[in-house]
Amino acid sequence: MEPSKRFQQIKADHLKKGTLFEDSDFPPDIKSIDPGNPAKYDEYDIKWLRPGEMFEKPALFIDDASQLDICQGMLGDCWLLASIASLAQSKEHLNKVLPPGQGFEKKQYCGAFRFCFWQFGEWVEVIIDDRLPTSKGKLIFVHSADRGEMWSALLEKAYAKLFKSYEALMGGRIGEALVDFTGGIAEKITLHVPPKNLFKRVQRAHKRKNLMGCAIDATGIAEEKTDNGLVKGHCYSLTGIAIVNGTELIRVRNPWGNDREWNGPWSDESEEWNKVSAKEKAELGVTYDHDGEFWMPFSDFVREFTRITICHRATFDSESNTHFNISEREGSWVKGVSAGGCRNYPDTFGTNPQFMVTLTDPDPTDDDDDCTLIVSLMQKNSRGFLHSPLSIGFMIYEVGDDAFMFMEDENRLEKKFFLRHKSCGSTPRHICNREAIQTFSLPEGEYVIVPSTYEPNEEGKFYLRLLTEKSASKIK
Template sequence: MSGIAAAVQHRREKNQGIGTNSQAVKYLNQDYEALRQRCFESGRLFQDESFPALPSSLGFNELGPNSYKVRGVSWQRPTELTSDPEFIISGASRTDICQGALGDCWLLAAIASLTLNEEVLARVVPHGQSFRDGEYAGIFHFQFWQFGEWVDVVIDDRLPAKDGELLFVHSAEGREFWSALLEKAYAKLNGSYEALSGGSTTEGFEDFTGGIAEVHELSRPSPHLFHIIQKAQSRGSLMGCSIDITSSADSEAVTRQKLVKGHAYSVTGTAQVEYRGNMEKLIRIRNPWGQVEWTGAWSDDHRSEDGEFWMSFSDFLQHYSRLEICNLTPDALSDDSVTKWALSKFDGSWRRGSTAGGCRNFPNTFWTNPQFVIRLDEEDDDPDDGEAGCSFVVGLIQKNRRRLRKTGEDMHTVGFAIYEYCGQRNVHLNRNFFLRHASAARSETFINLREVCSRFCLPPGEYLILPSTFEPNKNGDFCVRVFSEKQCEGPIHQRTAPELLLQKDGSGKLGLVEFKVLWTKIEKFLNIYREKDVDNSGTMSSTEMRTAVEEAGFSLNNALHQVLVARYSESDLTIDFDNFVGCLVRLETMFNTFNTLDKDNSGNIELNLLEV
């Protein structure tokens, strides 16, 4: 199926609810129930050929086939490792998760946080899975959020082991396997176990919830941070905090006031109480260990520790380094009393030579990046939050970059800018706009993480979001999400093919009249070509091609421009005059044909097989 046909099919499925958590997309078209039933009928345990029990599933470098780290590794089912395996024993808990020989502690911290919210956990770990007779067939499944849709990932239960023990994640007591199987499903989704090495807890938060995670550095907190935490709590957001370590020796070191460095805590509540004539801001924190509690001011001072304690907000800012808030999507919580975010989502791509313009340091190409427009209509309801305007969070996520690690690629350095905009809505803004206007807001930095996320508060109005890589000509796919307190309008699509301006007097036949028309157009194209060939090289760059095509009367969207560059440019992204003319003539012919078939000017046509 072509890219365009696949996109149309994907939109239809999305309109039917496919991709929601309740109707997750079947990853690699594997149907869990059908495969499980087939195993029961055949009397054989499931073997997943799409993620085989082979070295290739372990990794490509440090865990590659020739690495000493994988010597002696065998793939064994839980029934071969213990006589009485269990999927989950007495509910999922943090003690079910112990790290193995893989640097994915970021993932395990996110899994541990999942266990604190049963409703969110059930979206990732579907019920009804076990090792009991009559239910066990060697097949399990888990659900993950991936760039705007939920996918259902099927695995067999053959796990990498060495000397009779699991090589990677395992439970503390050895009989519980849900966490090891969850890790395997996530490894399959990302191509291998090694692809999971190194990452951010927020990445796991998002893939397990579909939420958008923002990070607050407590060394330079927002003046409204306490209010932000209160609002996050009212929306059911997941919140965690931690203390940075300065060396490996600091990891899980306990301070004099019994706080643990390099350890993930959960933020579970806030309060404001009157104390000595002043209002004191308090924050409630939980240590997932269930013990080792803060002994400073406002601590409970009980001998029996339960891991949860209060501390003043000022002490919190002084002792902790970082706060992470995972804002959940509107469908994540069933509690109607919880205030929910409004969500808008945009998908796009950067393509070398056409839509990968780099950051604003490259003014000649910056404008060619994808552009998305949102409209913020209503200010926030809360008059006491200290911010006048519309609050919203923007997250830019790079798609599928972990899967590319085995080819030597990794995360791009990415960021975004936001411009106040008022004008014709379906027009891709050109170079002149960005030379004359400063951004209204932008991501705090360009960074090589999967997601760049920032919180903003701007007056009502229309805004253009422009995501980019730091350097131009970097290929990649991405999605932009906007979480707003009020529903914002978006996406605004760029002008589509049926809206393009075309002359209608060229038939393509070489009669005398038609030849004169064609010759007139070629002369026009030649003048445009010479004007845009500013360096007199005899060729045009792909960026110059875009402005030349627009001057010829075609206002193309990004998808069409990507196709033209791929079809008509050379390997060095230059276009000669012959290809330029061929491109324009082909465009006009195609859209004249479209307009002829679009008899009712609806912007849509239906073709039979012969017409195609």
């Protein structure tokens, strides 16, 4: 994404004048941190400083970006930082979010930086100044393990500006940021009943350079530390996967960036590594630093963690000769017109928006006649805005041979269809999150997807996306 005219003008004007940009849209004010409860930060005596006021030689990157550049501060946004750590592993994706050609060098630095985030079908430019909140001269939010490295702190600020404040980043799911960093679709896999061939699925996703994260659900106490070194109610990034001496291993990173690491088999300095050659350890990037990153057996990982998030992109997999296609459509729920509520309201459910999709088998030569379909329903303005998110979900119906009896037009079914047919798939429940997402395995055929709010007459805009395994699949 090329720099906007506004950014080009800001840079040209300030380089010419020898001044530094000050962002009036996201000022160095406590309300940019927490507009709802600014007194929360009174004790920290916050001062907004530029990198040059904190470090003698600040740099955007020191020895390139690394997942170890992200250390969590006092903000409860581990979900975001785990996503940033995943982003650091992909130069392609990082260059999209933080476009090259920026830095603190004399001919570049003007106090302004630009970032780009995917938002409902388009890449949005966010321009910030580099004044960052500090206490006693130190950054209070995300910071790098390398002194003077600034990219991760500036990225966090730009993301906070996108959603109106730092406090808006409190609490979230890894997939939300991974989607905003890539434009992909974030599949969530629960581990209490793990799917077949999960290791191979994760291995394949890692090979495709899909960004991934994971989490352990809380059991009543937020961020509860356990005896094995893991933290419940906490998000991590997935940074590697391998088979070593016949054992399936996965590499995980805690965004706290400290010694809160797994201490079981294959952990740092465990005896299992004594049987691995120095060359292989170097290839795997094995270190014994207390940096929050560790290896662990995949079987232990599945037992200890609650879910994995894999952010898929539209791509071609040469190994399986499979296209991964993303189809997208915008829509809205309008009171009295297209806001029919969930299936509990049969008289109005059929007025909801409807989307037809045709699924075709990606590999007709195999024994599996089913098609993989990932459905993502996203509502707009669900984070950092004044109103609360709606409770959203969707249902899927197979359009069988009798569908012609219930067609209002070629792309829409009338109310009677939904009264007489059962759904073949749905979200488990309606949720008050930005996104409701579910993975399905369905036979070839034509289907209709019906997104809805829980209650009728709730108005809002949404974005529906489908990931299918063959580009011939279509949505209309």
